Amino acid sequence: MRVLFVTGTGGAGRSTVASASALRCARAGGSTLLLTSDDGALAALGAGGAAGAEPAAAAEDGLPFGAPVAVADGLWVARIDAPAHFRASLDRLQERGESVLGYLGATPLEAEEITELPGAEALALLSALAGLVSGTPGTPHAGRAPYDLVVVDLPPLPDALRLLALPEELRRYLRRLLPPERQAARALRPFLAQLAGVPAPAERLYEAAVGWDARLAAAEAVVTGPGVGVRLVLEPGDRAVRELPQALAGLALHGVALDAVVANRTLPAESADPWLAELSGAQQSALKELRDTADVTELPHLGREPGTAADLAELADALPGPGNGTGAEAPAVDNLLAAEGVLVWRLPLPGAERHDLGLVRRGDELIVTAGPYRRVLPLASALRRCTIERAGLYEGELRVRFRPDPGLWPAKD
Incomplete structure (x- = not known):
């Protein structure tokens, strides 16, 4: 199974390119899953509210999305529901720490009063990455990997690169806070708790730490493994010229392979309209600088906001297929x-x-x-x-x- 992450500068059309990339692969004959939280992209594909119709149930199973919905031959989409996943995750955490919370006299939070906190979207995406390894609901092909390609619609740069680095960072924190060599002392905890007069946390809490490490390791394998790439979406201009070199360095630093650089909403090189000609000239100047840094795929401006499956199909024709990906070079x-x-x-x-x-x-x-x-x-x-x-x-x-x-x-x- 290959994984294609799509990110880029804010407002450059990341979700549109993610949807068109997924459609491009499906039309080439590969079974494809698109994971996105963008309602506009879902509507353009004809999924709308149907995608992830049961997000809460999925969150209870540790996944931030419900059963994927088929929108075309070989193409399934699912909506990442960060709020539902956050509520379910916090509820599970309260259950595991019930004994400690009770001893401290803490009152558990009710489901109705739990609100999404900053970082919930990153947590949901991280869970989605781990779920790609363990399997996803709605498997279209029994007996083998469910999809040939999974396209993940990520937040803008640099948040996306920090998210991709998060599994490795969190595992490092776990190893520092709970070194493996200290696990041998687990048998002494009940005895020490009796001496101190304080109940030891539930065994399930320690088991949860092991489970977290396993899921983080799975997510880390998805990010840096073979067959994985990042597609950068930029709108040609001064901002793209400034941010592309930093983005390339950030990807290489975190061991994530570059799939392609896409210059979105590119105007025709020549125009009779003076205003469009000026804009096009500025874009062409930026494109020249971008090409000095990386290979660039140009995606044409449709003259309208892509809002239908036909619009996405037109863009898909101009996109390259995802590379096989050998992974970024390690030190x-x-x-x-x-x-x-x-x-x-x-x-x-x-x-x-x-x-x-x-x-x-x-x-x-x-x-x-x-x-x-x-x-x-x-x-x-x-x-x-x-x-x-x-x-x-x-x-x-x-x-x-x-x-x-x-x-x-x-x-x-």
Whole structure:
């Protein structure tokens, strides 16, 4: 199963391109699922309120969407319902911590008083990613993976890239707060609780932590695995020129592969109307700069807001099919000990600028910053016994030279 994430600058038409991309794949003969929270995109596909008709029931099962609705041959759509998923998730959390809440005298929240909080949409999308691995409701093909392609309509940049990085970050937090080696002490908790006079949290609460890690690992595998790509949607202009290099660097930093860059609402290169000719000229100038950074697919302006299946079909014809995706390049280490006495750690960062880069070593980790994006990367065991000699950006790669620490590196006989 392949996964195509669609994001881009705000107002560039991400949901429209996500819908057209899903339709493009379905028309090519691949079974496709589109996950979106955009009512306009659902209406254009003829789904409307029918998509995700049972979101609450799905949320109780841990999924933020109901049974997908078939809208065309090979194409299913489902509406991500973040509020319903948040309410169901909080209700489950209250059930697992019932004993602790009761001891503290806390009054559980009733379903009617639970309102969606900031971050609920990210939580819903994260659950959707994990659900892609474990299976989705409404499987059209029994006995095998339900869909050839899943298209996920994401929020604008940079929120989308932070969301894609969230599974790895949350797993790191869990490992720091609940180290695996401490799980051996679980058998002592009832005894310690009796000594302290405080009841231990329900066993289900600890089991939930293990379940969270498993689901996060599944979501992380979806984001960085093979067959996964991100389609960036931009409206050609000064903003797109500024944001594309940072977006490329952010994707590479978090190990997410680029599928395509789509310049949406592109006007004809020539027009008899002076006003349109001026706008088109500005777009063409921006497109030239964008092409210097990445390959760009142009999507024509229809002269109207795409609001029907026919409009989406017209746009689908101009879109490329999703690539097979081999995943983004992971950090690599070159062994130059014999020639130069160093190990060189390399991370491809296309589009990155030197003034936007930051590098900090903290113990056995490297904290790399590229513009607004940051990632904490664990060091290989050999590099942990080295000191950083110098680092720099060379030909689109961050390269860090590590020299063995004589006090930690095994001495030669």
